[in-house]
Amino acid sequence: MKINTKCSLAIHILISIAMFSDKVKVTSEIIANSTGTNPVIIRNIFGSLKKAGIIKVRRGSAGAELAMNPSEITIFDVYNAVDPTSLENLIGIHKNPSPECPVGCKIHDVLEEPYNAVREGIKDIMSKYTLADLVLKYDYQGN
Numbered sequence: 001m002k003i004n005t006k007c008s009l010a011i012h013i014l015i016s017i018a019m020f021s022d023k024v025k026v027t028s029e030i031i032a033n034s035t036g037t038n039p040v041i042i043r044n045i046f047g048s049l050k051k052a053g054i055i056k057v058r059r060g061s062a063g064a065e066l067a068m069n070p071s072e073i074t075i076f077d078v079y080n081a082v083d084p085t086s087l088e089n090l091i092g093i094h095k096n097p098s099p100e101c102p103v104g105c106k107i108h109d110v111l112e113e114p115y116n117a118v119r120e121g122i123k124d125i126m127s128k129y130t131l132a133d134l135v136l137k138y139d140y141q142g143n
Contacts, residue, residue: 004083004086006045006048006082006083007075007078007079007083009035009042009045009082010048010078010079010081010082011075011078011131012031012034013031013035013042013045013046013049013055013064014049014054014055014066014070014073014078014131015131015134015135015138016030016031016034017055017064017065017066018070018131018132018135019135019138021063021065021066024063025062025063026063026064027063027064028042028046045082046064048081048082049078049081049082050067051081052077052080053067054066054067054068054073054077054078054081066131070130070131070135071130071131071132073131073132074126074127074129074130075126075127075134076123076126076127077127078131079126087123088119090119090122091115091118091119092115093107093108093112093115
């Protein structure tokens with residue numbers, strides 16, 4: 001089981017914007033070079049982050065900027081912006097257990113509570129970390 005990389009790409013984008021948008025225009029091409037990812041993929045993630053109200057994107061090559069304070073943006077916000085159904089699909093139950101089987105007829109009911117708890121636990125942990133927390137881990141001024 002693996003969480004896709006859209007979230008880490010989006011966080012990479014946001015850290016770059018938070019750290020450098022006051023110095024340079026943070027464009028999809030710059031981010032693509034930094035992440036080693038195609039600019040089209042970066043623009044798609046820009047679109048998801050913009051739709052979620054996390055960034056503002058100026059037309060042309062004017063770049064992107066944060067629409068929120070970094071302390072208000074959690075990893076879960078980013079994750080949910082770029083892949084809103086992923087957490088729900090992270091852990092699932094097989095669709096066609098036998099209704100005649102004593103295990104199969106109740107497996108959905110038995111697993112619903114613990115699987116929901118797993119999803120909520122992931123959400124709670126991801127909500128504890130903000131973009132501001134992540135940016136603080138960088139010493140980008142060479143100190």
